[in-house]
Amino acid sequence: MAKFTRHVEKIVQEDPRRVIHSLKVGFALTLVSLLYYLQPLYKSFGISAMWAIITVLLVFEFSAGATIGKCLNRGLATLVASALALGALHLASIPGKHVEPILIGMFVFVQAVASTFIRFLPKVKASYDYGMLIFILTFCLVSISGIRTNEIFELACMRILTIFIGGSTSVIVSILVYPVWAGEDLHKLVAQNIEKLGKFLEAFADEFSNKSSSVAESQNDGLFLSGLNSVLDSKNNEETLANFASWEPRHGQFAYRYPWKQYLKIGNLTRQCACRLEALGGYLNSKIQAPEETNGTIQEALSEMSSESGKALKQLARAIETMTRPLSPNLRVENLKIELKNQKSLLKSNGYLLQAIPVAVVASLLIDIAICVENIEEAINELAS
Amino acid sequence: MAKFTRHVEKIVQEDPRRVIHSLKVGFALTLVSLLYYLQPLYKSFGISAMWAIITVLLVFEFSAGATIGKCLNRGLATLVASALALGALHLASIPGKHVEPILIGMFVFVQAVASTFIRFLPKVKASYDYGMLIFILTFCLVSISGIRTNEIFELACMRILTIFIGGSTSVIVSILVYPVWAGEDLHKLVAQNIEKLGKFLEAFADEFSNKSSSVAESQNDGLFLSGLNSVLDSKNNEETLANFASWEPRHGQFAYRYPWKQYLKIGNLTRQCACRLEALGGYLNSKIQAPEETNGTIQEALSEMSSESGKALKQLARAIETMTRPLSPNLRVENLKIELKNQKSLLKSNGYLLQAIPVAVVASLLIDIAICVENIEEAINELAS
Numbered sequence: 001m002a003k004f005t006r007h008v009e010k011i012v013q014e015d016p017r018r019v020i021h022s023l024k025v026g027f028a029l030t031l032v033s034l035l036y037y038l039q040p041l042y043k044s045f046g047i048s049a050m051w052a053i054i055t056v057l058l059v060f061e062f063s064a065g066a067t068i069g070k071c072l073n074r075g076l077a078t079l080v081a082s083a084l085a086l087g088a089l090h091l092a093s094i095p096g097k098h099v100e101p102i103l104i105g106m107f108v109f110v111q112a113v114a115s116t117f118i119r120f121l122p123k124v125k126a127s128y129d130y131g132m133l134i135f136i137l138t139f140c141l142v143s144i145s146g147i148r149t150n151e152i153f154e155l156a157c158m159r160i161l162t163i164f165i166g167g168s169t170s171v172i173v174s175i176l177v178y179p180v181w182a183g184e185d186l187h188k189l190v191a192q193n194i195e196k197l198g199k200f201l202e203a204f205a206d207e208f209s210n211k212s213s214s215v216a217e218s219q220n221d222g223l224f225l226s227g228l229n230s231v232l233d234s235k236n237n238e239e240t241l242a243n244f245a246s247w248e249p250r251h252g253q254f255a256y257r258y259p260w261k262q263y264l265k266i267g268n269l270t271r272q273c274a275c276r277l278e279a280l281g282g283y284l285n286s287k288i289q290a291p292e293e294t295n296g297t298i299q300e301a302l303s304e305m306s307s308e309s310g311k312a313l314k315q316l317a318r319a320i321e322t323m324t325r326p327l328s329p330n331l332r333v334e335n336l337k338i339e340l341k342n343q344k345s346l347l348k349s350n351g352y353l354l355q356a357i358p359v360a361v362v363a364s365l366l367i368d369i370a371i372c373v374e375n376i377e378e379a380i381n382e383l384a385s
Numbered sequence: 386m387a388k389f390t391r392h393v394e395k396i397v398q399e400d401p402r403r404v405i406h407s408l409k410v411g412f413a414l415t416l417v418s419l420l421y422y423l424q425p426l427y428k429s430f431g432i433s434a435m436w437a438i439i440t441v442l443l444v445f446e447f448s449a450g451a452t453i454g455k456c457l458n459r460g461l462a463t464l465v466a467s468a469l470a471l472g473a474l475h476l477a478s479i480p481g482k483h484v485e486p487i488l489i490g491m492f493v494f495v496q497a498v499a500s501t502f503i504r505f506l507p508k509v510k511a512s513y514d515y516g517m518l519i520f521i522l523t524f525c526l527v528s529i530s531g532i533r534t535n536e537i538f539e540l541a542c543m544r545i546l547t548i549f550i551g552g553s554t555s556v557i558v559s560i561l562v563y564p565v566w567a568g569e570d571l572h573k574l575v576a577q578n579i580e581k582l583g584k585f586l587e588a589f590a591d592e593f594s595n596k597s598s599s600v601a602e603s604q605n606d607g608l609f610l611s612g613l614n615s616v617l618d619s620k621n622n623e624e625t626l627a628n629f630a631s632w633e634p635r636h637g638q639f640a641y642r643y644p645w646k647q648y649l650k651i652g653n654l655t656r657q658c659a660c661r662l663e664a665l666g667g668y669l670n671s672k673i674q675a676p677e678e679t680n681g682t683i684q685e686a687l688s689e690m691s692s693e694s695g696k697a698l699k700q701l702a703r704a705i706e707t708m709t710r711p712l713s714p715n716l717r718v719e720n721l722k723i724e725l726k727n728q729k730s731l732l733k734s735n736g737y738l739l740q741a742i743p744v745a746v747v748a749s750l751l752i753d754i755a756i757c758v759e760n761i762e763e764a765i766n767e768l769a770s
Contacts, residue, residue, distance in 0.1 A: 007506055008502075008506075011502075011505050011506065018502065018505050019502065021501065022497075022498045022499070022501040022502040023498055025497055025498065025501045026493075026494045026495075026497040026498040026501070027494075029493060029494070029497045029525065030490060030493065030494050033490065033493060033525070033529050036529050036530075036532060036533065037486045037490065037532070042533065047530070047533075050526060050529075050530065053522075053525055053526065053529065054522060054526070057497075057518065057521055057522050057525065058518075058522075101422045105415060105418065105422065108411075108414060108415065108418060109411045109412075109414070109415050110411075112407075112410055112411040112414050112442075113407045113408055113410065113411040114407070116406065116407040116410045116411070117393075117396075117403065117404065117407040120396050120403050121392055121393075121396065133442065133443075136442055137438075137439060137442050137443075140414065140418070140438055140442065141435060141438065141439070144418050144421050144435075144438065145421075145432070145435065147421060147422070148421065148427065148432075232617075232656075232660070233620055235618055235621075236620075236621040271617075272663070275617070275660040275663050275664060276664055278657070278660050279660060279661055279664045
């Protein structure tokens with residue numbers, strides 16, 4: 001029990017909006033169950049009111065975008081499938097009563113096979129998977145029930161109406177009561193990931209120049225490496241959020257059809273950079289020492305470069321967060337470019353510095369990382385313009 | 386239209402089992418719709434037969450594991466939620482007819498809020514998310530309908546029976562007709578990913594020693610780098626498959642409760658290695674030349690090492706595929722270890738070789754990669770023992 005409480009506390013701390021979301025679901029559900037509780041409403045809807053409840057439970061998602069997407073999917077799929085199923089019923093009834101069930105069975109089979117297959121198309125899977133599922137479901141239910149009842153048209157209309165009530169209740173509650181915007185989450189996630197890389201580089205610089213104490217180091221190492229892993233694993237999360245965000249209307253600073261794809265591009269570049277940092281992380285604990293004769297100049301220069309890259313990344317993260325165009329020309333990144341040139345020539349001219357391989361590796365990886373930073377800046381500028 | 390056909394062809398080529406899956410869904414659906422078509426069956430089930438159709442459409446997934454998991458989730462959740470809802474109805478009826486709807490409304494609200502929140506627990510989200518959704522749905526439907534009908538107990542029993550029919554039909558069709566095992570897919574995916582890395586290293590070795598022609602190179606580069614990306618992006622896919630696989634009964638060479646988690650560990654190590662390879666890939670096109678005075682010895686040695694690592698990886702991939710314990714002591718990896726030692730001392734003793742940084746970087750990354758390979762071997766051996 002104590003363990004469960006700790007789990008719950010952790011979930012709430014991670015994102016307090018989860019509590020609000022749970023309350024919102026309860027509220028929306030209570031609203032649509034009034035269709036059952038109140039006699040006049042129940043008189044007009046009957047047990048079709050059940051579909052409003054089912055709809056709320058199935059379409060109410062954490063973010064507004066996901067809710068709207070599922071709602072539109074469900075609504076459109078129900079409409080189209082009902083119409084097609086009614087058409088199929090009419091077609092099947094022409095040859096006579098005995099052939100009807102056989103024809104309907106064939107229609108259902110062919111439609112289910114075709115639609116299930118279409119769900120494998122990557123584009124459909126990404127945005128319309130739920131709609132396809134509801135399409136198959138509705139087509140089957142309407143056409144198969146049609147064999148047994150003559151009031152199928154009224155039934156279909158009633159069902160569409162109740163689904164509309166359930167869906168619109170969900171969307172309204174989701175948008176009006178403490179809305180969670182997937183677009184905003186994506187925006188923050190991308191900025192945070194870049195900031196994590198920046199922090200990692202700064203910590204690396206500190207450690208490299210032996211500024212930090214060794215106790216703090218070992219604590220930081222785990223912390224920063226796990227941060228790096230979370231960046232590397234964020235691809236799927238980012239894609240899901242971008243998909244949800246594409247359904248969202250204008251909110252805050254984000255217009256409808258904001259270029260969310262650009263965030264994915266920035267995210268990919270960030271992960272590429274994180275990959276290099278992970279390779280660099282392997283040298284964190286190896287206590288790299290440049291050859292004695294350099295008197296620490298190379299160590300200092302590399303540390304400087306790492307810290308410059310880190311600061312540039314943090315500045316870029318802030319630029320995303322505040323949605324300002326990175327200072328243009330971005331002074332920090334310009335500095336970095338000059339630094340990069342200096343380093344390259346320093347490394348070339350000082351052949352003797354390279355007697356220790358790890359230093360050379362770190363230097364090269366840092367040059368790579370600096371290039372990554374430039375690429376990220378370019379992508380962000382593209383977003384801002 | 387021509388574009389659509391091409392899309393379809395591509396999907397079928399990628400995995401022909403998709404066509405079979407679509408046919409299986411159609412078949413299972415036709416089987417359960419017999420409950421509607423055949424008069425004697427319809428007499429006993431009535432419109433509750435609808436729930437068998439809904440169940441088939443909602444639980445029938447591509448792999449047997451996913452189908453079984455959803456089926457068990459749905460079945461158990463329906464049972465527990467129905468029982469609790471009937472209990473709640475009884476409780477609410479005690480104070481009198483007027484208070485009943487209010488009490489039920491409160492129960493529904495509290496249950497929906499609590500259950501929605503529980504869905505955020507990581508463990509629940511991973512394996513029981515669908516079950517929780519069905520739990521909320523069933524509890525609401527049964528308790529709210531209970532206000533309006535007195536035959537709620539019969540209704541609940543009938544619904545559970547039809548869900549059982551739909552679920553078992555799905556599971557039986559899924560397992561008996563050309564089954565798709567998530568465990569087998571995971572097994573193949575992990576092996577393929579390791580093989581991709583091996584191929585990449587071998588291609589790198591060829592290019593490094595300038596064996597391959599430059600035309601083939603540039604074609605290969607893109608191909609191998611995209612292979613690398615697919616390895617880096619496979620984490621989510623692997624986790625999903627491992628989750629599904631945990632529901633699967635004994636099949637082929639895989640026992641029930643096979644240590645699927647170990648595959649995830651191997652997968653993580655593979656991705657770590659791929660990260661290093663990606664860093665290495667940055668040097669693919671830079672036409673690295675070691676200083677003249679080495680007469681190509683260092684180039685040859687590094688190429689040798691890359692190719693050794695590649696062969697070791699390919700052998701490990703084969704060992705996974707054939708489920709044999711990697712030849713123990715694995716000769717290939719033993720070779721690699723000796724090679725690694727040689728390289729390290731060669732690099733240390735030949736300070737003059739390191740006048741060109743890129744060579745040093747490549748050497749170091751290759752040493753890293755060799756260590757990655759060893760780690761992967763260890764993890765595979767752990768699985769085999």
